[in-house]
Amino acid sequence: MPSEDIRLKLAQTHKLRDANPLDQSDEFKAFILACRHGDLPKCQEYINRGVNINGRDSFDYTPLILASLCGHFELVHLLLDSGANAERNTFQGERCIYNALNNKIRKLLLQYDFSKTSDPHVYWSSHISSLLARTTPWTSDFTLKTGSQSFPLHKFLFASRTPFFQQKLQENPGLASWTIEDSVPVEAVSIVLRHIYLDDSPTDLVTPSAGSVPFKEHDGEEEGGGERVGKVFRGVEQLSKQLGLEQGWDGEAAKDRRLARQRFLDEEERALKQLREFFTSKILANKVVVDADQASNVKWMSNDNPAFADVLLRADEPDDTYNNDDVGTVESAPGHVVPTPLNGETTSIHPSKSNDSHPSESPRRCVLYPVHKAMLIRSEYFCKMFSGDFLESQHAEHLRMITIDVSPPVLELVLTYLYIENPIIPLQHALDVLYAADMLFLDALKTKAAQAISALGNPTTTTTTAAAGAPLQHTPETQQFISPDNDPLEAEPIDIYDVVHAAWDLRVRRLEEFAARYLAYHLEDYIDDPDFHDLIRESASRIKKREETDSIELLDDIRHYLSDRFRLRFPDTRLDQLMEVGDEEDGQGGEDATGTGRKDEEAPVGGHGEEGAAEGAHGLQSEEPDTVTEDAFASDAIHHQLLLDKIEDMLERLKLSA
Known part of the structure; x- marks a missing residue:
């Protein structure tokens, strides 16, 4: 048939590319390994570098298949949001769904918007x-x-x-x-x-x-x-x-x-x-940094400016970011002059000399960005502004200035999303971007900010504790989150309490789950914190018509992830039996210590010196791995119970029942 002949010809001439090409680069191998381990921060780092997210290794595994197979739900979510291809009518897509470790991941794959995974820029285009x-x-x-x-x-x-x-x-x-x-x-x-x-x-x-x-x-x-x-x-x-x-x-x-x-x-x-x-060359390079009280002196012609812009967006810098050495200067592209004002003369804005001896009184600065209405209307906020009878929608000789209540770095991230879809959101700005996206009705950007927080703010931690009540051990990847004094409450790049409040205020369920999981894995650091107690009390008050004994949503989620952390949700661990056996062995050990047991009275079998000792050592070595594993599980069980007891004590002090 003609259509089949055309497709065969295209395949032979390699015009049709493989959707999942073989990638044997070292960077992709490291990315695949991070996906196998479920290392969210490292995976996010490789995605930001531009690694081929739809490549496959020498064993025909794609990153999404590995994450699904190994049961890393958050990583599967991250890969799908980043454009991993998992169409149901393809071999790799069906393989990914079929190999999913649990129904939670399978349901996510089946319900996801596959038009977005096949084309991650579909909304932009x-x-x-x-x-x-x-x-x-x-x-x-x-x-x-x-x-x-x-x-x-x-x-x-x-x-x-x-x-x-x-x-x-x-x-x-x-x-x-x-x-x-x-x-x-x-x-x-x-x-x-x-x-x-x-x-x-x-x-x-x-x-x-x-x-x-x-x-x-x-x-x-x-x-x-x-x-x-x-x-x-x-x-x-x-x-x-x-x-x-x-x-x-x-x-x-x-x-x-x-x-x-x-x-x-x-x-x-x-x-x-x-x-x-x-x-980069026309908008960011032509931004103007000026004293806030001098911003009205900057004039751009509506139909004749180097960025072809039709509106100026203004963002004021926070008070604590100013440096008196460069206050009042205008930053722009090399060779660019501040556009002509109404009187036809070029305005030059100079630093104020009256504040040289008083750095604390330095005037506030703002940044002006020349932008285009055609891209701003991706936001429903701007679309309504430019469609109605507002002043901003009316044509003028000079560009109208619109002030956005965010910092300049946050506004740049918002503009990056509007123009080129995929901003790399640093963790320190993620919460501000989240609120800005909600203010501008940019749901997709809100999702990206929540993704950045849940991925970059989710360092992996060890689950086994050396002793009951011991502080949480951190892996080398999480040392950036720990201060030299081992005080994570002061060294965290983002405040987990702010994350919880943002999740509640903006109704982002993904952040609620992340915050509960984070608190569960760091509960030793927070259980005695008064701010944590206030957070639990606030969570309890969020239930309307609360009964005397009712659930506390945040605390329920923390308990759930706490069980995940100590692997107590799987019935085959038999930790209760293990603890009972440990108690019996302790009792037998006490009898042997008093000299009443038979083992102390009998000589070793074949007790001709070294042979018996060797047999005893061999038997001890064969039992040592099992003993270590049992000790680790027992230690985890004790630690888990101590944390649960602390939760109950906290509820008693707060006079709450949950």
């Missing part, structure tokens, strides 16, 4: 493509004319995606329109624009009768139809070359769904890279 037809709010600042039709477009997108307009707009930022030659059909212009805006490739110009050859070689086969199609193809090729597109629309790819999908993903990655370069 969907927004870009929607800009072509969106009229409310109005975000266009450039018009492309051809014949009797005109297309409202966006300068920043053309400047980042096409080398031709990048040069034209750099020479003349105020350029408002451009006319295409009349020889290029309107259909060809529409196809190229859909390609630039990452819209679906048209298939109505391709028919099975054309086989694997574009229509431009079949002119005249149909009465007028083939000639028209050939003209459209030639127009697409001409316009793509003029704009300097690396990879234009391909009619051959439209005939095969898999190849068309692969080409779209390639173009999506190329667009992300181009927009990332634009974001």
